[in-house]
Every structure is written in structure tokens, then in C-alpha cells.
Amino acid sequence: MSTTTTLPPLTYKKYRTKKATQQALFQQLLRPRLIEEKMLKQLRQGIISKWFAGIGQEAISVGCAAALESDEYLFTMHRNLGVFTTREVPLERLFAQWQSKPGGFTRGRDRSFHFGSQEHKIVGMISHLGPQLSLAAGVALRHKLLGEKKVSLAFTGDGGTSQGEFHEALNTASVWKLPVLFVVENNGWGLSTPVSEQYACKQLADRGAGYGMRSLTIDGNNILEVYETVTKLAAEMRENPEPVLLECLTYRVRGHEEASGVKYVPKEEIEAWQQRDPVNNFADHLISKGWLTAEERKAMEKSIKKEIEAGLKAAEAMPATEGDVARELEEMYAPSTLPAPATAPGETSEMRVIDAISDGLREGMRAHDNLVLMGQDIADYGGVFKITDGFMAEFGADRVRNTPLCESAIIGIGLGLSIAGGKAMVEMQFGDFVTCGFNQIVNNLAKQHYRWNQNADVTVRLPVGGGVGAGPYHSQTMEAWFTSVPGLKIVYPSNPADAKGLLIAALADPNPVLFFEHKALYRSLTGEVPEGYYHTEIGKAAVARPGNDVSIITYGMGVHWALKATEELGVDAEIIDLRTLAPLDHDAIAASVKKTSRALILHEASLTGGFGGELAAWIGEHCFEDLDAPVRRLAALDTPVPFAAALEADYMPEARLQGAIEALLAY
The missing domain is CATH 3.40.50.970 (Thiamin diphosphate (ThDP)-binding fold, Pyr/PP domains)
Structure with a gap:
């Protein structure tokens, strides 16, 4: 990214986009700009709590979203409001999302653009930046497997390209020839870190060659350049699946988020890039061609502001999010439609x-x-x-x-x-x-x-x-x-x-x-x-051996250690094979402890921080009155797993198991 304050002007002469499309693109540019201006006021009023402004970068979001087909997935970032508005996501739902109301897309469970909408084929911001590139590659893989002539598109920032996931995603997409378009919004800054401290190559698009991937750099403030480039690339990728790396040069004229400000940014750089504003420059272009008048722009702004106010009024009328512990716990998992397991297996x-x-x-x-x-x-x-x-x-x-x-x-x-x-x-x-x-x-x-x-x-x-x-x-x-x-x-x-x-x-x-x-x-x-297709229910423990004197609660290899030790000792132990650690079968644990009044928790992993600590705590809290002895844990040593056989034998808890059983029974 150049640090000069002299930048080339935006020009729209060489592009072939039709008049009606250009007029539609301007309206699509204007809508997110006016929404953002309103949101900055709402932020100051305390109606919303945070905002990542994309002012000055709208051409990338709008151009990309307008270029793709409506059923092709887009993976967005902080500053891609134009994707949501171009895909015509209802404003009242967007406003409800930003206000943490249940009418939003996450029902108050996540903020700003950290959500997705299958209806609009948008997967929103993933806070670690790089990982969403892999998700977009996965969508592209699905298209390719089905023989669908579709692409997916993922945005990331210049800072996100330094993450390992960026390289992993691009490499795999290239090896597998996946139709995914990786769009880098190079806006000059990764929060307060300039791009000069992020990478040493001349352009981020230069990295594409290392993956055997087509790549190019374009002017991200020029709506027609973005729209025509993405339209052409997507059409080619639908016919001949392959990934493409597209670097869009732009600039972040506001803070990373509003609270951070822009004191670290050279003032002359901001002023120079504001002269390349994608909304105002494109408006001037349309006016010069006689395709827009100043009065028409004002009327368009008035109409959009009316939409915004109507959306805000609808969001304001929605109820506030209310807490419900039972609901939150119940909705941790997607519903599973598996039938109950067969009671009598076949051959x-x-x-x-x-x-x-x-x-x-x-x-x-x-x-x-x-x-x-x-x-x-x-x-x-x-x-x-x-x-x-x-x-x-x-x-x-x-x-x-x-x-x-x-x-x-x-x-x-x-x-x-x-x-x-x-x-x-x-x-x-x-x-x-x-x-x-x-x-x-x-x-x-x-x-x-x-x-x-x-x-x-x-x-x-x-x-x-x-x-x-x-x-x-x-x-x-x-x-x-x-x-x-x-x-x-x-x-x-x-x-x-x-x-x-x-x-x-x-x-x-x-x-x-x-x-x-x-x-x-x-x-x-x-x-x-x-034989054949059957399933064992997830979340249900099994009694590996019934008994009355002590409950040994374990899983995996621990089940076999427990079976061997109790047989050699001649102890009437009940061995609970958890089978599933999450969700955990608390009923099976409680029933066994109530029956035997003693509990030994056994696992192969090291003792400190092991899952046995959670099991012991739960038994202590919920089965205390049934216990005749303290809950005992037996696990591996608090060391890495050693290589030599003699050292590994000392590490494992098996050799200490019989002594632990005897001690617990003798308490």
C-alpha cells in the first residue's frame, strides 16, 4: 500500500457496464453509506455498542455481491455491510441484530456481523479472520462434487493474510481446484499495524503464484472495476473450477472500530483517499453521463433514509432479549432425528x-x-x-x-x-x-x-x-x-x-x-x-460389569483395566463404561454410586486437569449423601507420555489400580 498522498483519480471510462446496471450499483452503494452514517449516531446515543465502519470501502462489498448469483455463498468480514444490503437482508432484522434483540439473526447470542443467513447465502464474520476462507473452500467443494456451476467468495483483510489458515486454505483450494474466490480487502491497516509491517511482497496478489493460483490486483474503490472483474472471474470459474486470489486496494478512513480512532494514521493519507470516495466519485461519473441528476440523488437518499427509519422503528418495537437458562441449555445442540436404537440386533x-x-x-x-x-x-x-x-x-x-x-x-x-x-x-x-x-x-x-x-x-x-x-x-x-x-x-x-x-x-x-x-x-x-447398519445412542453409558461393592467409572482402555483388576482381586465392582463424555449420562453415574456407595474414577490421561476431576466434582455435589468414602481418582502421571516401555508402564495408572480399589474398599 502506497503511503504517498498523491493518488490517481478514479476513472470509469473504459468499462462496459450498461446504464441500468450502473444506476442500480449506485443505489446499492448509497444504501450502506447512509445506514452507516445512521449507525454512527446510534453508537454515540448508546443504542448499539460497537461499530466497524466500512465507509469508503463500499465498492468492494457491493461490487462482489452484485456480481455473484443470489444463491452463491458469500463469507463476510467486519466492513461488508454492502453485501447484506445488496442481498436485500431486511433492515429491521439487521437493526435488531445490532441491538441484540431476539428479532435478529442470533437472538442476542452474538454481535454485529457475527452471524449468517442461509436464506441470503451469507456466512458472517468469523473473528479469527482466516478460518472463514477454509469454510468458503468447503462450500466450493460441495458445488464441485454436485457438478453445480457455482462459486463461493470469501473476504479477508490484509492482516488476515498473515495467518496460517490463509495459506492452508489457499493451498488446499488450489490442489483440489475449487471454485472459490478469495478477496483480500487491502485497506492499509491491520488495526494499528500498517501493511509495511504485515508482509514484504510488493502486492498480496503476488502470493498467488506460490500456490499455482491465478491472482490479480484491482482498484477496490472503483465499483465498475470490482463488479466487472468479479463478474468475469465468476463466469470463468463456473465453467472451469479453480480458485482465484483477488486483491482489492482501498483504504480505511475511520478506525478499526469507532472506539480506536485514527490518531496513528497520517492525516494526509486519509485526506487523499477521501478524494477517491467510491460513492461520491461514482455519483459524479453518472451525473457527467446524464444518467443521474443531483435532484435524483437527493430523492434517492430521502427514500433510503425513510427505509432506514422504518426499519429502526420496527426494530425498536421488538421486545428486548430476555434470559432463559433452560432454553439456552436445550438449544446447545441441533436436534438429532435418529430413531431409538434397535433393542435386538440381528446377526x-x-x-x-x-x-x-x-x-x-x-x-x-x-x-x-x-x-x-x-x-x-x-x-x-x-x-x-x-x-x-x-x-x-x-x-x-x-x-x-x-x-x-x-x-x-x-x-x-x-x-x-x-x-x-x-x-x-x-x-x-x-x-x-x-x-x-x-x-x-x-x-x-x-x-x-x-x-x-x-x-x-x-x-x-x-x-x-x-x-x-x-x-x-x-x-x-x-x-x-x-x-x-x-x-x-x-x-x-x-x-x-x-x-x-x-x-x-x-x-x-x-x-x-x-x-x-x-x-x-x-x-x-x-x-x-x-452386521449392517445400526447405531448406539450417543449420551448413554453402559454397565460393563454389574456389582455392588464399588463403582469404577471409566471409558476407553480404562474399561479393560478395570475388568482385569476386579477379576484378579475378586471384587464385586460395578464398572460403568461412559462411552460418551459429552453429553454425559449423569443418571447412570448417580444410579451406580447410589447402589455401591463408593466411586473410583479411572482414565488414561494425566491426573491434573483430566476429565476425572469434573466427574469427581459432580459426584461430590450430587451424590454426597450416598457416599461411604471420598471419591477417588486414578489417572496417569502428570508428565508427557514417555517412549520406553518401562517408563510408559510407570506413567499409566494400570499398575496402581488394584491398590486404589483395595484402599477405597478399606476406607
């Missing part, structure tokens, strides 16, 4: 855990033709554990997709696929690698339904656990990282039948499900598994 066959998971995944693929599998090496190679071996031959490369090493973008693409009506299963090659996709899971998958009633139909499979000599980077079991995140469903089976049934349920569920599968059980445990 069974003996399977290992790994075979049961593969079989469940195959049944899910057959049941849901919109389900796409994504992960590293899962296609021809069949995955590092061979769970998807043979899937390519049956389901094809479109639905069984090898991915680049970019966990965050792939999870985001899965979410975008879901927004456009698909389903996604994303495999982490090792559960430990989920750290690279953490933001997409905890901030986007988990919150989508709560924020704007959009389901996130994504299952993330996580091969976890130790006992296989894999060391600190490939042996963790990290369920506690996610159990404190509302909106996620967390499943952790311990046996082949549950592994298959719970995976089928996870794939059918419209909510995001983290599916933990223990690597050490893959080939070491066999059991009878029902």
Missing part, C-alpha cells in the same frame, strides 16, 4: 475394534451419499492404520480425499461442506495432531448452531492413547481439552460393537462429534458386532 460376527470402525464408516458412507471422508493418506494408501483400505474402490476419489498436511483448513472445509448441505468425516492421522485444528473445532464447529442455528455436520476421528511405544507426540489422549467446550459431542468407545454403533450415530448426527478411538485396542480386542 453378529466377530470383529476387531479396527474392523468395526472400518465397517461403521463404510455403512455410514453407504447411508449418506453426501458424506465425504478427508484425511492424510486415507485414499489409495488406506490410512496409516488401514481403516479406509478399499474405500477408494467403492466410493471414489471425490468422496475419499487425501488432504495436504493442514488440519485446520481441512476441518474448516468440512464445516463449509456442511453449511452447503454435505457431511464430513475428518481423520486426524494421530489424535495428537488435532492441536493444529484446535481453533476450527472449539470456535467454529462447537458454536455454529448456538450462534445462528447452523448445524456443523462434521465428525472428527482421533486415534489416541498409549501402550504402543509411540512417545510424547503420538500417544496422548486429549479428551479433557474439549470436554469444557459447549456444543461438541465427545464419544470414546471401549469395544468393537460400540465403536461401530457410535460411529454410525456420529456420522448421522447433525452436530460436531469428536470420535476418540484407542490405538492399542485396534488389533488387540475382538468382540461380537451386529
Whole structure:
């Protein structure tokens, strides 16, 4: 971005857009400008609490939205009001949204432009900036899989291009030839950081070459240049799917948000860019051609202001948001339409855990033709554990997709696929690698339904656990990282039948499900598994062994440690296999503790901060009068998972389990 105060004037001579379209574009430019001017007054009056002004940048939003077809998705940022107004989102609903009223799009659960509307094919601002690029790529993938001649478009800012997700999304979109248009609004500043401190290349569009992607830089203040460029690119991309990087040069003449001001911005730069105002310059152009008069502009402004006042009056008449704890808790998850599980399964066959998971995944693929599998090496190679071996031959490369090493973008693409009506299963090659996709899971998958009633139909499979000599980077079991995140469903089976049934349920569920599968059980445990398609209900624990003397509450590998220890001790223990950690089956826990009056919580993850702490706290609060002894926890050491067998054996709680049972019984 140039820091000179001498800038080229806006000129509209070389463009071919018809008169009627140019007149419509001016009205579409004027509407967000007048709304913003009104919102700045409402901000000062305390009617709204925050505002990110896009004044001077309207040509990008309006030009892009006007160029796309009405059923093509747009992923917006802070300053893209023109997208919403060009898509004719009702003003009363926008105003209600900004006033946190239930008549808005999030019913008071999120602010400003942090919402979406399926009706208008808009997915609003994601606060981490970069992740929405991956979501747009996911929508484009859905279009490509269906053979639809459509594109998606995502905005980001110059600051957002420094994030890792920007690079992951562009790389994957380029490798997969997805029809997504990545639009960078280069407005000179990332909050108070100038672009000279954000990147070293001459233009951000130069980065496109590194991804093998077509890219170009245009004048973002010229409505006709934006409109004609995007119209042409979109038409080409619909016929020949590929991503394009489009840098739009503009300038932010107000603060990042109104409270931050512009003291750090050179005054002469603002003044120079104000001379290139997209609204006034385009009006002058139309007047010079005889396509608009000053009187017509005034009449247009009067009409739009009347619309604004009517919208504000309608929003003001709406009731204020009222608290309702029961409602908020009930609406954490999208409704699941799964029928009750069959009480009597049909024929069974003996399977290992790994075979049961593969079989469940195959049944899910057959049941849901919109389900796409994504992960590293899962296609021809069949995955590092061979769970998807043979899937390519049956389901094809479109639905069984090898991915680049970019966990965050792939999870985001899965979410975008879901927004456009698909389903996604994303495999982490090792559960430990989920750290690279953490933001997409905890901030986007988990919150989508709560924020704007959009389901996130994504299952993330996580091969976890130790006992296989894999060391600190490939042996963790990290369920506690996610159990404190509302909106996620967390499943952790311990046996082949549950592994298959719970995976089928996870794939059918419209909510995001983290599916933990223990690597050490893959080939070491066999059991009878029902054939065909069935599901095990998510959120219901099972009694792995009935008993009366002590309740051992556990999951995953802990179930097998508990079964072995109680058999060797000859203890009449009741073993509760939680199977699902979120939502948690509190009734099963309470019933068992009431029956035995003693509770031992067992898990493989380290003790401090482990999920057992939550279980112990809940039992202490809700089952205190049933207890004859303190609740005891047994877990792994508070160290990373060591590599050497002797060290790993010390790390695991199994060797300490019998002593813990005896101590609890002796209390």
C-alpha cells in the first residue's frame, strides 16, 4: 500500500457496464453509506455498542455481491455491510441484530456481523479472520462434487493474510481446484499495524503464484472495476473450477472500530483517499453521463433514509432479549432425528475394534451419499492404520480425499461442506495432531448452531492413547481439552460393537462429534458386532460389569483395566463404561454410586486437569449423601507420555489400580 498522498483519480471510462446496471450499483452503494452514517449516531446515543465502519470501502462489498448469483455463498468480514444490503437482508432484522434483540439473526447470542443467513447465502464474520476462507473452500467443494456451476467468495483483510489458515486454505483450494474466490480487502491497516509491517511482497496478489493460483490486483474503490472483474472471474470459474486470489486496494478512513480512532494514521493519507470516495466519485461519473441528476440523488437518499427509519422503528418495537437458562441449555445442540436404537440386533460376527470402525464408516458412507471422508493418506494408501483400505474402490476419489498436511483448513472445509448441505468425516492421522485444528473445532464447529442455528455436520476421528511405544507426540489422549467446550459431542468407545454403533450415530448426527478411538485396542480386542447398519445412542453409558461393592467409572482402555483388576482381586465392582463424555449420562453415574456407595474414577490421561476431576466434582455435589468414602481418582502421571516401555508402564495408572480399589474398599 502506497503511503504517498498523491493518488490517481478514479476513472470509469473504459468499462462496459450498461446504464441500468450502473444506476442500480449506485443505489446499492448509497444504501450502506447512509445506514452507516445512521449507525454512527446510534453508537454515540448508546443504542448499539460497537461499530466497524466500512465507509469508503463500499465498492468492494457491493461490487462482489452484485456480481455473484443470489444463491452463491458469500463469507463476510467486519466492513461488508454492502453485501447484506445488496442481498436485500431486511433492515429491521439487521437493526435488531445490532441491538441484540431476539428479532435478529442470533437472538442476542452474538454481535454485529457475527452471524449468517442461509436464506441470503451469507456466512458472517468469523473473528479469527482466516478460518472463514477454509469454510468458503468447503462450500466450493460441495458445488464441485454436485457438478453445480457455482462459486463461493470469501473476504479477508490484509492482516488476515498473515495467518496460517490463509495459506492452508489457499493451498488446499488450489490442489483440489475449487471454485472459490478469495478477496483480500487491502485497506492499509491491520488495526494499528500498517501493511509495511504485515508482509514484504510488493502486492498480496503476488502470493498467488506460490500456490499455482491465478491472482490479480484491482482498484477496490472503483465499483465498475470490482463488479466487472468479479463478474468475469465468476463466469470463468463456473465453467472451469479453480480458485482465484483477488486483491482489492482501498483504504480505511475511520478506525478499526469507532472506539480506536485514527490518531496513528497520517492525516494526509486519509485526506487523499477521501478524494477517491467510491460513492461520491461514482455519483459524479453518472451525473457527467446524464444518467443521474443531483435532484435524483437527493430523492434517492430521502427514500433510503425513510427505509432506514422504518426499519429502526420496527426494530425498536421488538421486545428486548430476555434470559432463559433452560432454553439456552436445550438449544446447545441441533436436534438429532435418529430413531431409538434397535433393542435386538440381528446377526453378529466377530470383529476387531479396527474392523468395526472400518465397517461403521463404510455403512455410514453407504447411508449418506453426501458424506465425504478427508484425511492424510486415507485414499489409495488406506490410512496409516488401514481403516479406509478399499474405500477408494467403492466410493471414489471425490468422496475419499487425501488432504495436504493442514488440519485446520481441512476441518474448516468440512464445516463449509456442511453449511452447503454435505457431511464430513475428518481423520486426524494421530489424535495428537488435532492441536493444529484446535481453533476450527472449539470456535467454529462447537458454536455454529448456538450462534445462528447452523448445524456443523462434521465428525472428527482421533486415534489416541498409549501402550504402543509411540512417545510424547503420538500417544496422548486429549479428551479433557474439549470436554469444557459447549456444543461438541465427545464419544470414546471401549469395544468393537460400540465403536461401530457410535460411529454410525456420529456420522448421522447433525452436530460436531469428536470420535476418540484407542490405538492399542485396534488389533488387540475382538468382540461380537451386529452386521449392517445400526447405531448406539450417543449420551448413554453402559454397565460393563454389574456389582455392588464399588463403582469404577471409566471409558476407553480404562474399561479393560478395570475388568482385569476386579477379576484378579475378586471384587464385586460395578464398572460403568461412559462411552460418551459429552453429553454425559449423569443418571447412570448417580444410579451406580447410589447402589455401591463408593466411586473410583479411572482414565488414561494425566491426573491434573483430566476429565476425572469434573466427574469427581459432580459426584461430590450430587451424590454426597450416598457416599461411604471420598471419591477417588486414578489417572496417569502428570508428565508427557514417555517412549520406553518401562517408563510408559510407570506413567499409566494400570499398575496402581488394584491398590486404589483395595484402599477405597478399606476406607
